[in-house]
Every structure is written in C-alpha cells, then in structure tokens.
Amino acid sequence: MCCFSAYAETSSENIVSHLSSLNEKQKNVLYEFEVLKRNGCKTDQFWKENKNQFSELDAKTRDELAQQIFENSTVVYKPQKNSAVQIWMQTQLFTNWMFYLSAFIAICAVIALFKKYWSLLIGFLLKRLEPLLRYLFSPLLLTCELLALGIACVFYAVTIEDFVLRTVIIHLGLFLLWSQSTALFTKEYWVKKYIFEIESNFWGKDPWETIKTICLPAVLVTLALSYVLYKVPADIFYNYEIVISGIAFVYALPFWRFVEKYIYPVLFPFKNEGYRARSINSLGACTVIALILTVVLILQGNAVFYNVIAAFISLEIFSFLILSSKENHKYNLGNYYYLQFVIVLFLVLTFLYSYQIHSNEIIWFSLIGSCFFIILKYLEIFSFFSSWKRGNSWAWKLLGLAALLWVLGKGILLVSKQFFTV
Numbered sequence: 001m002c003c004f005s006a007y008a009e010t011s012s013e014n015i016v017s018h019l020s021s022l023n024e025k026q027k028n029v030l031y032e033f034e035v036l037k038r039n040g041c042k043t044d045q046f047w048k049e050n051k052n053q054f055s056e057l058d059a060k061t062r063d064e065l066a067q068q069i070f071e072n073s074t075v076v077y078k079p080q081k082n083s084a085v086q087i088w089m090q091t092q093l094f095t096n097w098m099f100y101l102s103a104f105i106a107i108c109a110v111i112a113l114f115k116k117y118w119s120l121l122i123g124f125l126l127k128r129l130e131p132l133l134r135y136l137f138s139p140l141l142l143t144c145e146l147l148a149l150g151i152a153c154v155f156y157a158v159t160i161e162d163f164v165l166r167t168v169i170i171h172l173g174l175f176l177l178w179s180q181s182t183a184l185f186t187k188e189y190w191v192k193k194y195i196f197e198i199e200s201n202f203w204g205k206d207p208w209e210t211i212k213t214i215c216l217p218a219v220l221v222t223l224a225l226s227y228v229l230y231k232v233p234a235d236i237f238y239n240y241e242i243v244i245s246g247i248a249f250v251y252a253l254p255f256w257r258f259v260e261k262y263i264y265p266v267l268f269p270f271k272n273e274g275y276r277a278r279s280i281n282s283l284g285a286c287t288v289i290a291l292i293l294t295v296v297l298i299l300q301g302n303a304v305f306y307n308v309i310a311a312f313i314s315l316e317i318f319s320f321l322i323l324s325s326k327e328n329h330k331y332n333l334g335n336y337y338y339l340q341f342v343i344v345l346f347l348v349l350t351f352l353y354s355y356q357i358h359s360n361e362i363i364w365f366s367l368i369g370s371c372f373f374i375i376l377k378y379l380e381i382f383s384f385f386s387s388w389k390r391g392n393s394w395a396w397k398l399l400g401l402a403a404l405l406w407v408l409g410k411g412i413l414l415v416s417k418q419f420f421t422v
Contacts, residue, residue, distance in 0.1 A: 015061070015064050015065060015068055018057075018061060018065055019065065019068065019069070022065070025053065026053055026054065027069050027073075029050045029053060030062070030065050030066040030069050030070075031066070031069050031070055031073055032046070033046060033047060033050075033062075033066045034066035034067060034069065034070040035070070037066070038070070047062075099163055099164050102164055103163065103164045103167040103168060106164070106168045107167070107168060107171045107172075110168065110171075110172055110175075111175055114175070122139075122142070143180050143183045143184055144180075144184070146176050146179075146180045147176065147177065147180035147181060147184065149173075149176055150172075150173045150174070150175070150176025150177040150180060151173070151177065151224075152173070153169050153170065153172050153173025153176065154170055154173035154174065154177065154224045154227065154228065155173075155227075156169075157169035157170045157173060158170070158227075158228055158231035158232050159231075163235075166232070166235075167235070170228055173224070174221055174224055174225070174241075177217070177220050177221055177224055178217050178218075178220070178221050181216065181217040181220050182213065182217045185212040185213060185216055185217065186212070186213055210252060210253075210254045211252075211253070211254065214248065214249075214252035215249050215252045215253060218245050218246075218248045218249035218252065219249050221245045222242060222245045222246050222249060225238055225241055225242040225245060226242065229242065236307050239307040239308050239310070239311045240311040240314065240315075242308075242311075243308060243311040243312055243315060244315065247286065247289075247290060247315070250289065251282075251285075251286045251289065256285065260281065260282060260285035261281075263284075263285040263288050263289070264281045264282070264284035264285040264288065266284075266288045267284040267287065267288060267323065267335075267338075267339060267342065268281070268284055268335045268338075268339075269335070269338060270332055270334035270335045270338065271332070276328060276329070276331065276332075277328070280322075280323065280328050283319055283322065283323060284323055286319070287316060287319040287320065287323065290312055290315060290316050290319070291316060293312060294309060294312040294313065294316065297309050297312070298353065303357075306357065306359055307361075309362070310359065310361045310362050310365065313350055313362055313365055313366075314365050316346070317346075317347075317350075317365060317366075317369035320339075320342075320343045320346065320369075320373075321369070321372060321373060321376065323339060324336075324339045324340060324343050324373070324376070325376070325380075326380045340377070343373060344373075347366055347369060347370050347373065350362060350365070350366040350369075351363065351366040351367070351370075354366060367412055371408050371412075374404065374408065375401070375404065375405075375408075378400070378401065378404055379401075
C-alpha cells in the first residue's frame with residue numbers, strides 16, 4: 001500500500017506541483033522554449049544554454065510544463081523607448097489621425113461640390129437629354145431618386161471595411177437624406193430655396209410647416225445614424241452626430257417657441273434692459289434642455305450611455321462658450337456675471353464626473369473647454385477698459401496671453417500626473 005500510494009499521483013497533479021514551484025525566470029525560459037518549438041526551430045542549443053536553471057527535469061515533464069505555460073499565459077508587451085516598434089506604433093497613431101482628417105476634408109469637399117455644381121448639373125441634364133430625361137429627371141422624380149440613393153449609401157456603406165471610404169459614403173448618404181427629404185417636404189427642389197424655407201419656418205407661426213421642414217428630416221437622419229451606430233459601433237464619433245440631429249428634432253418642435261420664454265431665464269435670470277438676439281435666448285433654452293437630458297442619462301448609471309453623455313457634454317461646453325460672451329450681455333452685465341459662475345460650476349462638475357467614471361474623453365473635453373473659457377475671459381477683461389487696437393499696450397496684452405497659455409500648459413501637465421497613468 002505504501003508503494004502504491006507513492007505512485008498514485010496523476011500526471012496532471014505532477015504538472016501542477018511543478019508549475020507552482022517555478023519562478024518567473026524559469027517560466028519565461030519554458031515559454032520561449034515552447035515558442036521556438038512551435039515555430040519549427042531547433043531547441044537543443046537553447047535548452048542546453050538554460051538547462052542549468054532547472055534541477056532534474058526530464059524531457060517529457062519539460063515539454064508538458066512548456067505547453068501549459070504557453071497555453072495559459074498572457075503576454076504584456078511594452079515597447080522600449082526610441083525602439084523601432086515604438087516608432088512604428090506612433091506612426092500608426094499619426095496615420096490614423098491623417099485618415100480621420102482626410103475623411104473630414106473629403107466630406108466637406110463633396111458637400112461643397114454638390115452646392116456649387118448641383119444646379120449646373122441639373123440644368124445640363126434637362127437641356128441636353130430632353131425629352132426622355134424631362135420625365136426621368138424632373139425635379140420631383142430626381143429628388144426621389146437621390147433620396148433613394150441616400151438610403152442606399154447609408155445601408156450599404158456600413159459593410160465597407162476601409163474607414164475613409166465608409167465615412168465619406170455614409171456622410172454623403174446622410175446629406176442626401178437630409179437635403180432631399182427637406183426638398184420633398186417643402187416642395188422646393190433647389191438648395192438655396194429650401195434653406196430659406198428652413199430659416200423662415202423655424203420662427204414661423206404655422207406649426208405644421210416647422211415640423212415638416214425641420215423635424216421630419218431630422219428624424220430621418222437620426223434613424224439613419226442609429227442604424228450606422230448599430231452596425232459600426234467602433235466609429236464612436238457618430239454618437240456626437242446623433243446627439244446633434246436628435247436635439248435638432250426635439251428643439252424644432254413648435255411648442256418650444258411658446259415655452260422657451262419660461263426655460264431660458266434659468267440661464268438669464270436678470271431682466272434684459274436692452275436688446276438681446278432671440279437666437280441667443282433659443283440657444284439658452286436648448287442648452288437647458290440638453291443639460292436635463294444629460295442628467296437623466298447620468299442617473300441611469302449605465303456604461304452604454306457614456307459616449308452619448310460625452311457628446312452631450314461637448315455640445316453643452318460649446319454652447320456655454322457662445323452664451324458666456326460679453327457681447328451677448330452688453331445691456332445687462334448681471335446675466336454675464338451669473339453665466340460665468342454657472343459655467344465654472346459646470347466645468348468643475350464635469351471634470352469630477354469624468355474622473356469618477358474614468359472617461360478620458362470627458363476629462364479632455366472639460367480641460368479643453370476650461371482652457372478656451374479662460375482664454376476668452378482673459379481677452380474680454382480688456383474690453384471693460386480698452387480695446388486691443390488702441391494704444392501701445394497690445395504687446396503687453398500679447399505677452400500676458402503667452403504667459404497664460406504657458407500656465408495652462410503647466411496646469412494640464414500637473415493634472416495629468418495626478419489623475420492619469422503616465
């Protein structure tokens with residue numbers, strides 16, 4: 001019985017006991033041994049050089065140990081500073097940003113070409129290819145065909161693997177969806193005419209005209225963006241676009257024109273003693289609505305909404321920078337001072353929230369927004385006393401701006417060391 005119990009231990013138990021007795025250096029040797037073996041390299045010389053690190057290890061046990069370590073190991077690779085691999089990784093990052101920029105420039109160029117040459121193209125077709133094209137390419141039918149083309153672009157572009165081509169085609173489809181649906185709803189088939197319809201109907205008294213001119217096209221674009229996000233979740237920048245189209249749909253609903261006078265005083269509590277543009281009041285009301293939606297999403301505590309929350313916050317920071325301009329409150333500085341307090345509070349709360357959920361996006365939004373806010377306030381300080389163009393003090397003002405930028409840069413580095421892993 002004693003002899004039987006001595007040899008009753010299974011092979012797997014032997015491997016486990018051997019594994020537990022190995023140190024990190026020995027595990028690394030066995031891992032490298034298995035890598036060489038699996039790649040068809042001769043392992044005799046390698047084992048001969050490292051065999052002295054192991055005490056009495058037969059070939060079978062060695063092979064089993066190496067196999068187990070290889071199959072159950074996770075390699076964490078950190079490239080050395082100034083190495084070829086590190087330079088290659090930085091090059092990949094740089095070229096990815098070049099692709100993003102090329103996609104954006106291509107989108108702007110395609111839209112600009114459409115705006116510039118669209119009327120000429122339609123005129124040429126109608127003039128040269130009559131009478132067949134008089135029917136096939138009538139303004140109404142052509143608008144329907146372009147709308148179908150926009151739907152097809154969005155539907156099929158999500159299957160394209162190349163990022164730049166996919167982004168260009170999707171945005172071409174989104175542009176066609178918005179423009180041609182607007183043309184159908186307004187019955188104005190030329191770009192300049194239905195853009196005029198959008199501007200006039202937003203403040204118009206006919207609710208149905210506003211809905212069909214602004215809300216319905218915004219709904220179509222929002223649905224298309226939802227489909228794109230479902231199919232290509234890796235392209236997170238569509239979260240920002242869907243927030244903009246969604247807000248455009250919600251805020252273009254006519255009843256907001258009647259209730260916004262009760263909403264924007266949240267940001268402009270002091271009575272306006274002079275003229276303030278109605279668009280600023282509308283932007284203030286829209287910002288309040290966006291803040292409410294952001295708070296609702298934050299209270300859900302669901303990571304699924306983090307990208308949408310980041311999109312809302314970026315939109316709100318941009319809106320706050322516009323609203324906080326002294327030019328919009330030159331008749332009543334009470335609202336100006338109040339807004340500065342609100343924006344500082346908003347930026348602080350945003351930064352604390354981003355640090356709590358470990359969202360680098362929102363952290364950078366709050367830092368960049370804070371820097372722009374501080375620079376704008378620095379420039380506005382002098383408007384209380386003098387103009388940049390007057391006197392000989394502009395050089396001192398520029399020197400102060402340079403010092404401010406230096407301080408902001410040092411501050412960001414300090415924050416990075418405190419809150420980020422460098």
